[in-house]
Amino acid sequence: MALQVNVNDILSQLYHNRSTVEFLFANRENITVNELLAKGDLSDEQYQRMKSLDLVYEYENIVSLNDAVVAMFEDFMEIGEVTPGVINDAINELKRNIHFYQEVHEHRFLRSIKKYLKKISVALTREIIKLQKNVDDTYKNEANYRIKLQKLENYREKRDTIIDFIHKTEKTIDETRQLFTFTNDTELYGIVNALKSTLIENLDYLIEIQTNITDYINKIQFQLDVYVKAQRLKEIKDHGTLHYRTNFTEVLKTINTLRYNNVKGPRTKISVDFLFTDDGHLLCKRVAEKYKLARLMMRGVAGKLPGNFKEQLIDQQIKLDTEKLVERFLTQTKHNLFEYLMDYKFPKAVGNVTFEDRLSLFVEIAMEYQNDLEFKYRLNYYDYEDNQQRKKRLGYTIILPNKQEKKSKKAA
């Protein structure tokens, strides 16, 4: 550092210009001084102050945060690139500090040892996660197979390096176990234990990764081999010797996939009932159009149901009931047909049956069941009030059940 600074100074500067720091941290590359100042968060004076504290560097008009600051953030948030070098450095530092501590049992060395032990544990895990992600990504997304293969091979090497580190760390811990027990420091004990379990866990992950890599490489290699073979086969085929120089025919004879054994998908006949539905009609129409048949075009699709189709259903119900109604009428002798209908209590489900409805029912029955009825050809009169409350009189024929027919039926 160029100037004598303290923690307070740095923190307050970082806090004061936090938007700038955030911006620079997010855009680590290619931010010019002018761009930064044009953002308006930072005055020229503030910028000079940060520069004097070495919080930012300026090189050929491009601004960047101090690497130490960036590293601090990255370490704290556990992001950023971890390279095997970092782990290696940590291990070397650890060894160095252990050595110091063995010479002089001073607390400051112990603190460093703890620091590096923690660092190794975190870095190893992150490195492995990264490796796994990279392997997966490469296999699934790398379009060029040659680069894919090379990348996977590189990852394999990287994995070996990490395994090497794990063994190194394990060895170092084992060697200094006595020393660690000697310190009687519970925190150190906890850290070492955690590290040990992490190491074992990580080894398992690495084995898994190794299987993945091998598997992926094999698959790619297999595809490539087959491609080479396909080209070779094609060559043979072009020479016209495919059936003689290879066991092509034999192999194909053993293929029993559905598609290549002339097995057609199951075909079902259309049900005749379906053809009578509207959907079926559409189908028929399409076929008719195809074969230019005019006859089938006659029947149209049924029109849309009117909104009040429910009421119409009730009408129909009355009609359906007429037969029963007539039967009942025939069995009694007290009333003539008109009186009977006027007094008849229709079931509730039918709803309110008006005078007009009863009248039309009378006419209907008179016309449809004339054979069962006896027409007297005499008029009776019926008084009633119409909608406008006027008095009206209606003349009607007396119709009685046909007794003779009943008798003849009984006689028969």
Next chain:
Amino acid sequence: MTAEDFALPRQTHDIFAIMARGHFISSNGTKDNMSRLYDIINQEENFPRLQAYFNVIKYNIERGNNYFYFSRINEGNSLIEKKLETFERYIDVIDLFASMDNKITIGSRFRPAEIAEECNANVRLKQKLQKIPMYRSETMLNKVRDICDLMARDSYLELEDENTESYKVLDSYNYLMDVINAISIYEESTGTDSNSSGIIYN
């Protein structure tokens, strides 16, 4: 007896509808819920049930590397000529795919126009393409399109985006790889046989 009595998955009908047409169900397919169907067949408890169920009607589910298909049990191999013809054409197509700069393998995406373009620039590829027997394909692009369409109909490819005409190679492509690998070329069988010995074909 209903489908529930066999404790079959709900999608049994869909599975049958696809596979009975001779199509493959691939793990990386997207049409017709393909990947979902694959997972369902692949489930440990489902597979034996489906297998037993379909065996009743003499269909056998065959498992490949990330794909499934039907074969018929006890079936005589009829129409060998047709089969030979089909596979000879596959050799042509795979040879073309294998000779591209950017080799088309499982999972890759491509557009017919790309292939046609590359064929245009490369005499060897152009010749290969021209020699593939396809009817009614005048221009090179149309021919490539026809080939892709043919492969898509056999469910080796999938038309991923109709607007951009982008195809994706499905896992069932492995099937063709396996068949090709199973063929041994006489006189030099030592090199290739070692590769093929570990894989079981049907």
